[in-house]
Amino acid sequence: MREEPGGPDGSFEERLKAARGRRGLDDPKTPKGFDPKGIESSPMGIGLRVGIELVAALVVAVAIGYGLDWLFGTKPILTALFVPVGGAAGVWNLWRVFAPKTG
Amino acid sequence: MAAEGHSGIDALSQFKLAPVFGQLGDTLHISQANVMMAVASALTLLLMWVGMSPRAMIPGRLQSAAEMAYETVMTLCVEQIGHEGKKFFPFVFTLFFFILFGNLMGVFPLFFTFTSHIAVTLGLSLFVFLLVTFVAIKEHGLHFFSYFVPKGVPVVLLPLMVVIEVISYLSRIISLSVRLFANMMAGHVMLEVFAGFVVMLGTAGGIFLLPAALSLSVNVVLIGFELLVASLQAYVFAILTCIYLHDAVHLH
Incomplete structure (x- = not known):
């Protein structure tokens, strides 16, 4: 858990982004808004x-x-x-x- | 509807307004368009109200739809207008969903598409235009009129350019309203024409049944296309409103 990108040292935004990435909530292929x-x-x-x-x-x-x-x-x-x-x-x-x- | 009693295809009678609710509607001049506008507003309210009432952490379908609606319009406002866009969120949201539901309801039978009337779309675009101008004058005062003076133009050409800029600014009213109106009307006329083909060729029977079936399948495709156009045009109207508001807030 500690070695994950955007670990406990990262800002909240980074950790949220990493967490969302793990759950597959942010699909990298679809751009945000079109x-x-x-x-x-x-x-x-x-x-x-x-x-x-x-x-x-x-x-x-x-x-x-x-x-x-x-x-x-x-x-x-x-x-x-x-x-x-x-x-x-x-x-x-x-x-x-x-x-x-x-x- | 079409091809009733006579053999031609009457594609335009679907846009005719008629009083509803009998005597009452006749006196108050309530037509299908007014009723549908009320229905569109009620549906928007219902989506937000019923959708958000569970207030669940993990949203259900309706709540997801309501949240997505909110987020889409919010992103639109902030991305297009900038930080000040949040002020205009309620307006853009109302506009977008009024038009979206108006367009989408038109795809269903027995419903009336009020956005297929230039009077309605012109009213909407005039309102947008007046708001944009009002915001620009409120934000920048008389400096707003520098919007009509393009930079880097020779002094000789300046009077001409100012006139052109003013006309171009005023033409927003027309282009905004005609785009929505023309798209919606064209789609419904196409539907009616192909539906007319189905009826006329179908009743002829025999070898004409094949083209009748073809027309029917074209109509199915057209309905799907209409769904696309309905949401796209509502989005275009909203995004153009945002772009105009951006110009008003930032002046270039």
């Missing part, structure tokens, strides 16, 4: 995500443009202006999601 980036990594999940992010930004932009047009009475101008901006915001959304992590 990767939030991995949950939607199926091709269909990614496709759906891309579509939703792009369209969502566009919907918001068109709504803002239309609302401002209605407010200022400049019917098509601001809507037309906000559509490309919305598209850019959609791409920006996607870049945030799928950008390679650099530190």
Whole structure:
């Protein structure tokens, strides 16, 4: 008993970990919690995500443009202006999601 | 339900709301969705209450489920938001289980999936959005608005980038709600369509019985898939809420 890893000298956490390991309570193969980036990594999940992010930004932009047009009475101008901006915001959304992590 | 009286597949009528409880429900505008929301809340409470009532050292099945539910959401909060995440645990827990039970109940016959209505999911995501914004302003005051000013951008591009950032921030409402709504609705439409195939081909008889059986097996697979989507989407909603809360607390 005395020679076990994390013996009586170890901290409580170490001893608990060793005890749990002996009982097989901590399965070393299953990582603790699962990767939030991995949950939607199926091709269909990614496709759906891309579509939703792009369209969502566009919907918001068109709504803002239309609302401002209605407010200022400049019917098509601001809507037309906000559509490309919305598209850019959609791409920006996607870049945030799928950008390679650099530190 | 589908293909009743006429030959087409009516995949969308399953989402129609109707008053329940007769005259009373008609007056108070209580629909199946309201009842199912109450049932989802009651089931969550029941799981926690009945599950935790034994308070055993070695938990039974229900207690294990209740403890796992608690631990999963707690890990989610702490891992995603950080130490401050514990403050938001009750909110995320409620949100996750409300959606989870709403999604899961929809797989059973005679139940109504309230998460397949954009009104419900939009309400939920608007609430999340308002909470996140409120938390961010409370934590950082006016400094919160620096969130919309990305670093390292040339001054010339700054006005454009701020507009893009604001739109991107607002688009969270849409993307959060549409993701849940679209997943749930698509799954139920698929189920209904293939169930319609089974009925139509089955009644035709003869050589059509083979494709009917195939459609039935597809439906069995779809039910399993629905179970996966139901829990995954509830989890995604909760985790995205946590990520947004992280942004609100830590600002980038």
